[in-house]
Amino acid sequence: MVRNSLFRKSIRDMQNAKAQFISIFIMAALSVTIVTGLDSVWKTVEDNTNIMYSATNISDMWVYVSNPTEKQMWSISRIQGVEHAEKRFTLNAKSDLAGRPTLKVYAFSSQSALDRPILQQGSMRSKSGVILDEGFANKHGLGINDKIKLKLNKKWTTFTIEGLALSGEHIYSVKGTTMIMPDSSKYGFMIIHEDMLKGIYGQKIYNQISIRLSPGADASEVKNEIARVLGDDLIGTIAKGEDSSTNNIYANIGQFRTLSTIFPLMFFVVTALITQSTMFRLVENQRGQIGVLKALGYSKGRILWHYTSYGVYMGGLGALTGFLIGPVFFTNLLIPWLQLNLSSNQMSINYVNLAYSLLLILACTGGISLYAGLKLLKDTPAFLLRDKPPKEGSHIFLENLPWLWNRMRFSRKLIARNTLKNKMRLLMSVLGITGCTGLIVAAFTLSSMVEGIARYTYGVTYSYDHKIILDEKADSRYIHNKGLDGTVQQIKETAIEIIRPGGIRTMEQLTIFPLHSPLIHLQDVDGNETHLAQDGLTITRKLAQTLGVKVGDFIELKHTDKSYVKVPIRQIIYMATGQGMYMTDEFYESIGETFKPSAILVKWNQQPDEAFLASDYVDEYVDRVTQIEDTKGSTQVVYIAAVLLIIMGAILAFVVLYNSSILNFSERVRDLTTLKVLGFYQHEIRALVLTENILSVVFGSIFGVPLGKFIADVAASGMNDQLDLLSHIPFTTVVISGAITLLFALINNSVVAQKMRSLDMLEALKSVE
Amino acid sequence: MDFITFENVEREYHVGNSVIKAVDGISFGIHMGTINVVLGQSGAGKTTVLNLLGGMDSPTKGRIMVGGQEISDMSEHELTTYRRNKIGFVFQFYNLVPNLTVLENVQLAMEICEDPLDSKEMLIKVGLEGRLHNFPSQISGGEQQRVSIARALAKNPEIVLCDEPTGALDSATGRKVLKLICDSAESMGKTVIIVTHNALIADMANTVIHMKDGKIFGIQHNESPKDAEEIIW
Ligand SMILES: Nc1ncnc2c1ncn2[C@@H]1O[C@H](COP(=O)(O)OP(=O)(O)OP(=O)(O)O)[C@@H](O)[C@H]1O
């Protein structure tokens, strides 16, 4: 029964300080929601990706080579570290569906062991049957037994869909550099039987070798060996992780992983500070009661547990709520936006971090409460029962600045003394506001970064109307003679193998166009207009970072059908999207290659030449307006994230401000009443309590800006390896974020002011405390 | 013409279902510049009368006039203005602001009124010139009460209201405090109303209002009030 009465006491105490205890609960719940939620996102992606990788038996490396000989295959399979190698054929082909979407075609034999599809429906029954990308099929309303027509080797061939499947190589499915985000309606994969190639190409052909490495093998060592075996026949090698699908998945995982560790930290600290200010005040107020309990004979441990339990209840309850909400909420909200084609979205929970966050939250709540109890418990009951030592006023450092102090009004002095006496509380609100502003700044910065991609790429860099991908048979001369009515820019886009300083091989995009291009406007990293270097490579800032190279370094480029040529990096440029290497057509020819355009950019003088666009010299084309729309549409996830960030910021701001104003208010009811009796108006009294909030808003908003930039940078870093996001924070963002934070503070202040109206003058004058 | 008049003033409190008449239809008048004592036992309704007069509470019935103004039907805001400019309070428990020094506590009150007196002079007058920069917790109860008096007077109010000003003090200190209130009020021409349950204090007043159970049962005028120092309790 004894326990019962103490328990009843804690329930009543909590009811009396409802606002503070609810704040502790909310903060604990929010902290755990964010940790477990974000953790669950990356864990779910990682687990389900790994499930697919092992189910599809995905390769560790793909080698691009045209028609490898049996001898080459044998030599490769003998390389130390290579466990298994098999050849296959793969090619992007246009389909006849609406919008002419591209399918990546893979030719398989019945012996293929690597990169198997995961069948979702049907199976490949005949040699003329195909297995189609399930997502692609759904987007185009295709099913088993439907027909699909593809242009292969310049001929249209019709296939029958016999199965629908997922592929480990197409979890994050983007087509080269023209697509920013996956879109199943525009790009997918299709698997045909390799015997079909005979009918199409007149013979069985291969252009890729899939490789399984033995455990612990050094991938870059194997790459070098493969290059040695294939010699000039090598086009390039891509290891798993360098391919855009895996690369983007890892980036997503890394992004959420980083966010889940740094992001909640702020919330934990605020939880601890709120508990601190609440519990210290509660225990201080109950000194007499603690004395009575001690005098009654309660053991130290029991009294300590009594006070610790306040924090434990709130922290535990909050953590439980957070755990119930976080994973479900975050995975359901965010994972669909990542546009991954996973075989399952089965939610995974990171139990290790869950345990850590539980311990941490209990330390922030229960631990702090225990500490508050310990502080008073060392006093003897007799001392505790005696009147509380009078609340000391004390001089503050500002008084040593007479020119300032003497000029301050008394109400200001009162605010200054009170604020400086409660430094922890000030810290709590400043930190909370810093967090709030940071989140808002991050939200705006992220959205403006992403908006910037479309604006920059299709507003600054490119000024064409159409980008037209040419068919094989269209060459420079043909384009020239065609005499299209408009400004025409021939460009060549290709992927080549490079060896960077240090000997590491990767495949990178190379784009070639003339020095002075009327439709391409390059800018350097500071935003100044620039053009291609004439005597070397120009590379984008982001690629330079990834490769770890700078101006003056040399890179080896793989010649078509020949050996490597060493070229210097002469220029670094900024590209919002489409990271890669650039050079002039003259320089390209000077290293012994021939410039044959793969695409043209056109700015029409009048109407687009529809006849030309429809001709079979054109493989596909896209207009700039569509590209802008696509870019905007595909990056919508950022707006969801922005809204989430602002909501979290708002919660943070309201919780800390409400809490600190209520504490501030209840601590000083007596003073305030005296002032009211003396004839201070309501608004003057309000100012005494609420000015502190404005102070926190000012400081918090200032500290929040760099925090916001940091959060935005981390969030942006893993978004997509093709994007180079400029996290420059415009002054308007700072102003707007500050204004929103201030608005939160004003809303809070008016709520608190409502509460302050009820200040009962007569009550407070009755007794000493 | 009375400076202050109460006409059938009533103040009810509702506690649960029962109604408590803290002040039950009282009428009296007070002259300007006099010293008045409201005397009665605990629960008689003295504090309620003082609060009504000080504009901290409003009557449920009746009229209160101060200097020709009816304060019983003023709005919250008007009452605050009234308190700000016309009233000086001295409380039983001093009610100083612990975070302000002695001097600042007095300046605080002056900051808001129309025609304040010099705060330092006021504190010198109550004998605290040596403690100007101390905080309330650093001085004794009697000294705190003197600060409270200085604070009330520095506002230069027309009326000084004191609720059991000596309640927390020993008799010698109490006497000094009372003398201070009366002397300064007299020299400055203030109207003083002191609430107490101590009948001996009544001897120093021009007028004594006796209260019991919310009612007045006698008003007594002293022809020659005693000096505060002559009172013994
Ligand atoms: N807020 C209130 N609610 C209910 N009853 C009240 C309230 N304030 C005062 N009373 C009642 O009104 C009556 C008069 O109270 P008041 O405080 O005026 O007495 P008092 O004469 O000042 O007594 P004391 O000498 O003990 O201070 C008392 O019976 C008291 O219980």
Ligand SMILES: [Mg+2]
């Ligand atoms: Mg009383």
